[in-house]
Amino acid sequence: MLSNFIISVGIVVPIFLVMFLGYFLRRKNITTDGFVKNGNFLVFKIALPASLFHTVYSQDVGEIIDFRFIVFTVIATLICYATSWLGAWLFIKDKSTIGAFVHGAFRGNFIILGLPVMINFLGADNVGKAALVVLFTIPLYNTLAILVLSVTSLTGEKIGIKNVMKTIATNPLTIGILLGLVLSLIRTRYDFDSFPIVFSGLINIIEDTVVSVTRLTTPLALICLGGGLELSKYNPKIKYGIWAASLKTIIQPLVVVTAAYMLGFRGNDLGIILITFAVPAAITSYTMTIQMKGDQYVGATSVMLSTFFSVFTLTGFIYAFKMLGWV
Numbered sequence: 614m615l616s617n618f619i620i621s622v623g624i625v626v627p628i629f630l631v632m633f634l635g636y637f638l639r640r641k642n643i644t645t646d647g648f649v650k651n652g653n654f655l656v657f658k659i660a661l662p663a664s665l666f667h668t669v670y671s672q673d674v675g676e677i678i679d680f681r682f683i684v685f686t687v688i689a690t691l692i693c694y695a696t697s698w699l700g701a702w703l704f705i706k707d708k709s710t711i712g713a714f715v716h717g718a719f720r721g722n723f724i725i726l727g728l729p730v731m732i733n734f735l736g737a738d739n740v741g742k743a744a745l746v747v748l749f750t751i752p753l754y755n756t757l758a759i760l761v762l763s764v765t766s767l768t769g770e771k772i773g774i775k776n777v778m779k780t781i782a783t784n785p786l787t788i789g790i791l792l793g794l795v796l797s798l799i800r801t802r803y804d805f806d807s808f809p810i811v812f813s814g815l816i817n818i819i820e821d822t823v824v825s826v827t828r829l830t831t832p833l834a835l836i837c838l839g840g841g842l843e844l845s846k847y848n849p850k851i852k853y854g855i856w857a858a859s860l861k862t863i864i865q866p867l868v869v870v871t872a873a874y875m876l877g878f879r880g881n882d883l884g885i886i887l888i889t890f891a892v893p894a895a896i897t898s899y900t901m902t903i904q905m906k907g908d909q910y911v912g913a914t915s916v917m918l919s920t921f922f923s924v925f926t927l928t929g930f931i932y933a934f935k936m937l938g939w940v
Contacts, residue, residue: 616935617932617935618932619930620935621929621931621932621935622735622785622928623811624730624733624842624928624931625730625733625734625927625928625931626854626924627733628726628729628733628835629920629923629924631690631801631831631832631835631836631839632726632835632836632838632839632923633839634835634836634839635835635836635837635838635839635840635854636839636840636842637839637882638836638839638840639839639840639841644836644840648837648840649837649840650720650838652833652836652837653670653834653837653841655829655833656725656783656829656830656834656837657785657786658827660826660827660829660833660834661724661785661786661789661830661834661856662709662785662786662788662789663789663823663826663827663830663839664728664789664827664830665744665747665786665789665790665793666789666790666792666793666823667742667793667796667820667823667824667827668740668741668743668793668842669692669742669744669790669793669794670793670796670797670798670800670820671797672741672797673745673797673801677741677742677744677745678745679742679745679882681776682742682745682878682882683745683749683750685755685873685876685878685886686746686749686750686886686889687749687753689754689869689872689886689890690719690750690754690757691753693718693719693865693869693890694715694719694761697714697715697718697719697860698711698715699854700759700860701714701715701718704917705853707908708765709906709907710853710908710911711761711765711848711907711916712761712762712764712765712902712905712907712908712909713853713898713902713907713908713909713911713912713915714853714856714857714911714915715761715765716758716761716762716894716898716902716907716910716912717854717857717858717894717898717899717911717912717916717919718856718857718860718861718915719754719757719861719865719890720754720758720863720894720895721836721861721889721890721891721893721894721895722723722893722894722897722920723746723747723750723751723888723889723890723892723893723894723895724747724751724786724834725834725835725838725891725895725896726835726838726892726893726923727743727888728740728743728831729831729835730751730888730892730927731743731884731888734884734888734931734940735881735884735885735940738747739881740881740885742885743883743885743889744793745791746885746889747786748787748790748791750889751784751786752784752787754895758897758898759816759901761907762901762905762907763905765907769849769884772816773927794919802853813887840898841896841914842896842917842920848914849911849912850911850914851910851914852907853911853915854910854911854913854914854915854917854918855914855915855918856892857911857914857915857918857919858893858894858914858915859920859921859922860912861893861894861915861919862892862919862922862923862926862927863922864891865891866887866888866890866891866930867925868930869886869890870886870887870890870930873939874879874939875887878940879939880939880940881940883934883939883940884939884940886935887898887930887931887934888927891923891926891927891930892923893916893919893920893922893923894915894919894920896914896916898912898915898916899912899913899915899916900922911924929935
């Protein structure tokens with residue numbers, strides 16, 4: 614029991630320590646807003662797409678494509694989104710607060726925090742399906758976020774469906790995953806090692822370069838994430854941030870994982886589902902809320918509180934999985 618607890622702490626806590634190192638460095642002005650901004654650009658435009666590309670490319674596509682898994686993840690996301698919106702509509706009067714609450718309650722920081730936790734938890738060779746989660750849920754996150762923030766915006770600002778589709782199609786993460794899928798299929802059909810030495814050597818050079826770039830992803834992403842966090846002053850609306858954070862890190866993962874288990878998901882699949890729905894709210898939810906004229910305070914506190922909660926909830930969930938022998 615003690616060994617499982619130590620393992621669980623070792624999976625989660627180092628990731629959050631690096632993130633809070635980023636917060637400390639920014640507060641001490643060792644890093645700057647410019648560093649955080651440029652670092653995030655490097656992570657989202659280069660390092661993460663390269664990492665997702667390599668994750669997919671190095672897998673046997675036939676083994677990681679699982680439509681039952683994909684359908685479950687998408688439907689569970691939609692249900693979390695709908696129930697969060699329904700609850701907010703019933704209990705929150707301020708229209709702009711509803712959008713911020715829903716966004717913070719359903720959108721997880723899967724890319725920055727979920728993937729590192731998943732790799733520590735399941736091993737780098739067992740998270741190929743995580744790329745499928747990214748491929749399908751990130752466009753879904755963006756579309757659903759724009760919908761709720763547009764409907765609840767006090768300015769009535771709307772974003773056209775064409776712009777949404779263009780954003781999804783040109784997202785570097787989507788491009789990286791799709792390119793990885795295509796080249797993985799080609800690699801499966803043709804043995805690159807049997808090609809002329811010049812061609813196979815060039816492929817090895819490119820692959821080694823991509824691997825080197827992917828090593829930037831986790832530490833830089835976590836430092837920039839910590840550097841971008843802001844502690845908000847107290848406001849009576851903090852209760853909405855607490856509820857959004859509780860939904861995101863406790864209630865939704867409990868319900869979704871229970872449903873997944875009852876439907877027969879086990880092992881690594883169940884672990885990926887757990888991390889997908891148990892990670893804290895994404896900082897993107899805060900920045901999009903500001904852009905769409907939503908409640909800035911609720912957006913900020915949802916991210917901060919869910920990040921704090923998840924240090925304990927993720928550790929607890931992983932410990933429970935270890936004790937139950939599910940992973």
